[in-house]
Amino acid sequence: AQKVTQAQTEISVVEKEDVTLDCVYETRDTTYYLFWYKQPPSGELVFLIRRNSFDEQNEISGRYSWNFQKSTSSFNFTITASQVVDSAVYFCVTYRMDSSYKLIFGSGTRLLVRP
Amino acid sequence: EAQVTQNPRYLITVTGKKLTVTCSQNMNHEYMSWYRQDPGLGLRQIYYSMNVEVTDKGDVPEGYKVSRKEKRNFPLILESPSPNQTSLYFCASSPTPGQPQHFGDGTRLSIL
Numbered sequence: 001a002q003k004v005t006q007a008q009t010e011i012s013v014v015e016k017e018d019v020t021l022d023c024v025y026e027t028r029d030t031t032y033y034l035f036w037y038k039q040p041p042s043g044e045l046v047f048l049i050r051r052n053s054f055d056e057q058n059e060i061s062g063r064y065s066w067n068f069q070k071s072t073s074s075f076n077f078t079i080t081a082s083q084v085v086d087s088a089v090y091f092c093v094t095y096r097m098d099s100s101y102k103l104i105f106g107s108g109t110r111l112l113v114r115p
Numbered sequence: 116e117a118q119v120t121q122n123p124r125y126l127i128t129v130t131g132k133k134l135t136v137t138c139s140q141n142m143n144h145e146y147m148s149w150y151r152q153d154p155g156l157g158l159r160q161i162y163y164s165m166n167v168e169v170t171d172k173g174d175v176p177e178g179y180k181v182s183r184k185e186k187r188n189f190p191l192i193l194e195s196p197s198p199n200q201t202s203l204y205f206c207a208s209s210p211t212p213g214q215p216q217h218f219g220d221g222t223r224l225s226i227l
Contacts, residue, residue, distance in 0.1 A: 009155075033213045045158075045205065047215040091157055101165055101212045102173055103148070105157040 002027055004094050004106035012112045013082055021077040021109045023092030029053075034068065034075045035093040039108070045091075051075065082113045117142045121206050121219035128196060129227050136191045136222050138206030144217070146209050147189040148173065149181065151202040152221075158205065163212070164189055196226045 003026040013019045025034065036048040049059060051068050059066045063080045079086050092106040119140045128134055140147065148163035150173075160173030164183040178200055180192040189208075193200060203223050207216040 006157075035215065037216075043203075043221055045207075045216075045218040050213075050215055052213075095213050097213060101146070101163055101171065102160055103163075103212060103216070104174075105150075105159070107155055107157040 002094060002096055002102075002104045004092050004104050006090075006092055006106035006109045008109045009107070010110045010112070012114065014114050015084060016081050017113075018078060018080050019082050019111065019113075021079075021090050021092075021111065023075045023077065023106060025073050025075065025092070025094045027073075027094065027096055029096050031097040033095040033097070035095070036066065036075075036077050037091045037093060038088045039091065040085075040088040048077075048090075079111075082111075084113050084115055087111060087113045117217065119206055119208050119217050119219040121204075121222050123222060124220065125223050127225040127227065130197055131195050134193050134196060134224075136193075136204060136206075136224070138189045138191065138219060139187050140189075140206075140208040140217065141187065142208060142210075142217065143186065144208035144210050145186070146212050146214075147183065148207050148212075148216075149179070149189070149191045150205045150207065151175065151200075152205060153202050161191070161204075165212075193224075196224075198226050200224065201226045 005024045032053045034051045038046045065078045067076045089108045149161040150158040159175045162181040164170040206219040
């Protein structure tokens, strides 16, 4: 069965600290997509990144970076020099490219960045 | 402006009283889906639709119905709501399921 594990339920850091949010996924498929979404306190869901299973290149976008490692089935998200505005719940999501067309969300990691 | 619109945003109702949450998107997306969000469980997919008249169950479909008579609309129907359906509901759309989802603002349902 497809599954996404975000073992860190809550993380609290002080502003300017670096923080890594872990995501471990399970799939027997060779073709799949991985996503990260952010849900700030206002409640909306914001897309951050998509990766397909054939692209293991790490990605950096400003203070955000993602580390995709198929060998460990992980897709971790790092925020460098965290800011209070980064406080949110972050979801890791997988989509398996078979006939099910289902998206599987992890349970989310709540990040609190304290001033 | 590209958007997914859900209505109502908030609803308090009683057990057994049928209700419909509407969802409309203006991006001509083929894929639409409904999720419920509960504390500690993340978002779980209720139903999804690949196109008009094509719908299928997600992971938690019990107690819900959907229809897709037009491409832009994907209503979620609770025929006989029960308290365990109290939750925050999101509708989303995308061109295909492998592309980023556009989410609505959410509907908070309380079933008493």
